[in-house]
Amino acid sequence: MKKNLKKTQKYLPVLLYVVVFNIIVVTAVVVVHEEGHFFAGSYLGCNNIKIVLFDSSLLSTYTQMACSSQIPTQILLLGGFLLVTPLAISLLVLKDFNERYFCWVILGFNFIISSSDIATLSGVWQVSFLFVILGAAAIVVGEIMLSDRLLILKEEIKTDM
Amino acid sequence: MIFEQPLSIPFAVAFITIVSMISVGYRIFAFNKQRYFYLYGSPSVVVAGHWPYKTHFVKSLTKKDVLSHPADEFKNEIGISYMDFGKKKIQLVDPKNIFIGSSLDGRKIDELKKINCRLLLYLFDVSHNAQPINEQIKNFRRTVSALDDISYIPVMNKIDACDDKKLEKLRQEFKNIHEFPSQNIESLMNSIASVA
Numbered sequence: 017m018k019k020n021l022k023k024t025q026k027y028l029p030v031l032l033y034v035v036v037f038n039i040i041v042v043t044a045v046v047v048v049h050e051e052g053h054f055f056a057g058s059y060l061g062c063n064n065i066k067i068v069l070f071d072s073s074l075l076s077t078y079t080q081m082a083c084s085s086q087i088p089t090q091i092l093l094l095g096g097f098l099l100v101t102p103l104a105i106s107l108l109v110l111k112d113f114n115e116r117y118f119c120w121v122i123l124g125f126n127f128i129i130s131s132s133d134i135a136t137l138s139g140v141w142q143v144s145f146l147f148v149i150l151g152a153a154a155i156v157v158g159e160i161m162l163s164d165r166l167l168i169l170k171e172e173i174k175t176d177m
Numbered sequence: 178m179i180f181e182q183p184l185s186i187p188f189a190v191a192f193i194t195i196v197s198m199i200s201v202g203y204r205i206f207a208f209n210k211q212r213y214f215y216l217y218g219s220p221s222v223v224v225a226g227h228w229p230y231k232t233h234f235v236k237s238l239t240k241k242d243v244l245s246h247p248a249d250e251f252k253n254e255i256g257i258s259y260m261d262f263g264k265k266k267i268q269l270v271d272p273k274n275i276f277i278g279s280s281l282d283g284r285k286i287d288e289l290k291k292i293n294c295r296l297l298l299y300l301f302d303v304s305h306n307a308q309p310i311n312e313q314i315k316n317f318r319r320t321v322s323a324l325d326d327i328s329y330i331p332v333m334n335k336i337d338a339c340d341d342k343k344l345e346k347l348r349q350e351f352k353n354i355h356e357f358p359s360q361n362i363e364s365l366m367n368s369i370a371s372v373a
Binding site for chain 2: 152
């Protein structure tokens with residue numbers, strides 16, 4: 017028992033790194049996603065646009081704007097999804113950095129938070145389930161790849177010392 | 178018009194914390210388990226003998242780019258490193274010293290027996306200041322018999338500062354003995370790979 021605890025303690029920095037960076041990344045994804053709606057709204061001429069990061073009465077995060085009926089809502093809905101996706105894919109360029117695995121976490125989380133937008137856009141509510149499942153799978157794949165890389169890296173660093 | 182997210186920031190943070198903790202926790206568990214199975218399951222070569230420069234010898238076999246780490250699973254200090262030979266990966270087990278004074282360390286021998294040992298690489302120190310060669314041969318015999326008459330490859334270590342008498346004695350004792358340091362380390366690696 018004591019031995020197992022000691023063995024696990026050795027990997028606590030890996031756990032801490034993954035958890036802390038995931039929190040930072042996910043918070044950033046939510047903000048950038050909302051900015052996507054914001055930029056789309058301001059580009060198409062909507063007024064009184066505001067991003068609410070946390071509304072304590074509704075317990076939610078949202079972007080609010082006043083748009084005329086002529087403005088296509090499809091672009092407004094897709095704004096968040098389309099701003100985050102290229103940013104996430106651009107992380108794959110960082111070939112020698114462990115941070116490239118966050119690409120999957122960002123993409124997956126973007127899929128989850130865009131699920132309601134996509135369902136509204138398509139008019140089929142089941143699509144949101146598909147997006148949530150795909151998103152969750154991408155997050156798990158990303159987390160596993162990231163933690164595997166970090167665990168191997170930890171052993172290699174120990175060897176060099 | 179309101180674009181509401183299914184997950185607000187606090188829920189998103191809670192969600193990702195739980196998912197990442199479960200994922201990393203599972204991988205740590207799997208990683209340790211895999212290491213444990215690899216350690217005990219893969220074909221191993223025990224490197225024993227007179228200890229100065231033994232680690233240097235192991236490093237020259239495994240080369241720098243090969244992953245090597247001490248095995249925490251053992252109570253006593255036993256170094257583990259890996260030698261790549263083509264597609265074959267051979268585990269080199271380096272017990273720091275299997276002798277306590279003039280007798281074998283029983284606990285270390287027991288731990289070595291748990292591993293899938295196929296071969297014993299025994300290093301004889303042939304330098305001037307080393308232990309008398311008859312003592313070294315005696316220790317070698319005891320090690321082989323303690324490891325259930327395991328196959329062995331004798332190696333003359335520190336050949337660059339050798340004592341000719343020790344050299345001659347070992348050549349009489351063993352027909353096929355390797356030398357280290359040597360330009361032809363591949364021949365030794367071939368011999369290891371053919372047995373392990």
